[in-house]
Amino acid sequence: MAVERGSSFEGGGRAGRSGGASPSFDPLDPLGLDDLLSDEDRAVRETVRRWAADRVLPNIAEWYERGELPGIRELARELGAIGALGMSLDGYGCAGASAVQYGLACLELEAADSGIRSLVSVQGSLAMYAIHRYGSEAQKREWLPRMAAGEVIxxxxxxxxxxxxxxxxxxxxxxxxxxxxxxxxxxxxxxxxxxxxxxxxxxxxxxxxxxxxxxxxxxxxxxxxxxxxxxxxxxxxxxxxxxxxxxxxxxxxxxxxGLRGPLSCLSHARYGIVWGSMGAARSCFESALDYARSREQFGRPIGAFQLTQAKLADMAVELHKGILLAHHLGRRMDAGRLRPEQVSFGKLNNVREAIEICRTARTILGANGISLEYPVMRHATNLESVLTYEGTVEMHQLVLGKALTGLDAFR
Missing domain, CATH: 2.40.110.10 (Butyryl-CoA Dehydrogenase, subunit A, domain 2)
Structure with a gap:
């Protein structure tokens, strides 16, 4: 049972400056972050969310248990058809979407599974980005249109x-x-x-x-x-x-x-992880919230107990702070002002917090938290890889440490 958007607690708000009533509190968007999105942003998000709901979520537990991604070439062509491959690149069949729109797509894909977001990230932010930024015109014309369409992985x-x-x-x-x-x-x-x-x-x-x-x-x-x-x-x-x-x-x-080439590609891919990790965290949070409202122990829903509410409150705070951070970095990227150190800031914080949200969600679900009937353990184990690929925690700490102190601790 999903928590319904727009559900609210009664009362408790001052009227806005216009004199109207305060908007209702949405447990799935407690900060009202949807207000930051344009209609086009929401349309991109909904397109990717619907695709993931139709093509990934009904099958992902079985794929994960079997340790395979069957039909990957077909999935790639479908992702190309909705414009998700190389979507922030311009020309050559690419969608030319904004950085925020690309981030929203990454969030929705990783809410389904980190492996699906990785497929898209490696295709668009690493392989296609390298050719688009550093390739010859002949290389771009030969590869990018087919990669954008998902015909070539x-x-x-x-x-x-x-x-x-x-x-x-x-x-x-x-x-x-x-x-x-x-x-x-x-x-x-x-x-x-x-x-x-x-x-x-x-x-x-x-x-x-x-x-x-x-x-x-x-x-x-x-x-x-x-x-x-x-x-x-x-x-x-x-x-x-x-x-x-x-x-x-x-x-x-x-x-x-030199290393400037591959490192710039990695920075672009890390940006997608800043958003994507919050998708995995959101999936676990929503699963835990739904479970806490329906699972009864000692004669009432476990969500009525103070310790469970404290967990849910902390999870919500870190989840939506992370989404707000991702949105801020996306706006900076769209303005051409995003620095690699800021991407490290986002990757370090959001993946670390996403793992903690998953682990907390697992405690709320109890024994059910380890079952593939729920997404929590799958996301938690996936994030163990996301934590270390595209730069480990320690490497991003040192990137920020150097930026803060001006002193290089790498060597």
Missing amino acids: GCFGLTEPDHGSDPAGMTTYAKRDGTDWVLTGRKMWITNGSVAGVAVVWARTDEGIRGFVVPTDAPGFSAPEIRHKWSLRASVTSELVLDDVRLPADAVLPEVS
Whole structure:
């Protein structure tokens, strides 16, 4: 039983300046954050929410239990049809949506499951973003329209088996051979890897770190899927193996060299996580709220007990503070004023608080909290991955520490 929007407690408000009655209190939007959204923002949110409700929520528990994401190519085409792939990019078949609209989409997708949001984030904010920002015109025309339509799935190869938080230590190498490039190395924990038609791979060269657009049918490229995960189970995760993969000269991304390229892509993806993590938290909060109002112990609903109400109040405060923070960062991105340190601020806070909300929701549901009949444990385990990918807690703390003190603690 869902909590109905617009339900309220009677009384308790002063009339507004216009003299009208105060708006009713909405338990699902206690700060009235919907007032910050335009009609177009709401339309984008509802489109993604309906798609997730129709295509993901009826199946996600089974997919998670089986540890697979069946029909991923069909799902990608459907996401392309509603404009969710590369949606904040302009041209080449992309929707050109605002940063806030992209964030709202991420929130709704992760409210369904982190694996679905990861599919969209890696496609749009990593692979497509890299090509859109740093690629040649020929690369953009070749790949972006098909990726925006979901006809081609992309992946992003930066992390290596021995180099996660320190990408500067990567050992994947690209050497020149005549006019060609030859890539050798391995990448690890790559979302979409084994179903991708194109990979953006970062490699060390004699000229510094460069990005390469790699068709996955190139000889020497393989992407064995990683199994036995207990998090992001409804997501395709792979290793990339580059065994003397030969590429033409024009496979390199021409507009960037050094770590600035991949790190800017990661910042764009982290922004989506700031919103998405609040989707997982919202799902758990709403599940706990519904359960507290209907589950009876000692002769009354457990939501009538003070300790349960304290938990729900704290969860609501952190959830909606996190959404407000995400909205603020989105407006800054739309204004061209968002800094990477501010994205670290949002990622650090929102994922950390989302996990705590999930854990608190699990205590309210008791034993039912561990059942896949409810979304809580699934979200909690997924967020354990979200906590460490795109930068661990410690890395974002150090980013903020350096920004606050002017002193670099990384080395």
